[in-house]
Amino acid sequence: MTGKRPPDPHPDRMGKKRKKEVTVEFSDAVKEEALKKRVAEAWRGRTPLSHEAIIMDTDPFLHCVIPNFIPSQNFLEGLQKELLNLDFHEKYNDLYKFQQEILFFSLSLSWLSLMI
Numbered sequence: 001m002t003g004k005r006p007p008d009p010h011p012d013r014m015g016k017k018r019k020k021e022v023t024v025e026f027s028d029a030v031k032e033e034a035l036k037k038r039v040a041e042a043w044r045g046r047t048p049l050s051h052e053a054i055i056m057d058t059d060p061f062l063h064c065v066i067p068n069f070i071p072s073q074n075f076l077e078g079l080q081k082e083l084l085n086l087d088f089h090e091k092y093n094d095l096y097k098f099q100q101e102i103l104f105f106s107l108s109l110s111w112l113s114l115m116i
Contacts (some may be wrong), residue, residue, distance in 0.1 A: 024075050027068055029053030039064065 042049040049056040055065045088099035
């Protein structure tokens, strides 16, 4: 008896769950050159812009909303779990109060690193 397993006679059969390759895709709208130019012009001019893929407004401050920026629900759930597991520390003074991860950018976060 050698202690080794014999080769699997059915290698195409599903055995152990294998980790799926995870990738992130951004909305196709953010890749359109014409739309990028319209957004840049509106941003510089501080004027509202309404498009099916991007909404830019100036009230209460200049901001842009991109619905479905990351269309993959699986990716968003994985990213959320990863971020919720971080250890945040409370920081505050007379004007504000927030929670901060001390070494956020030095962490090796698999889901977040896919976005960079």
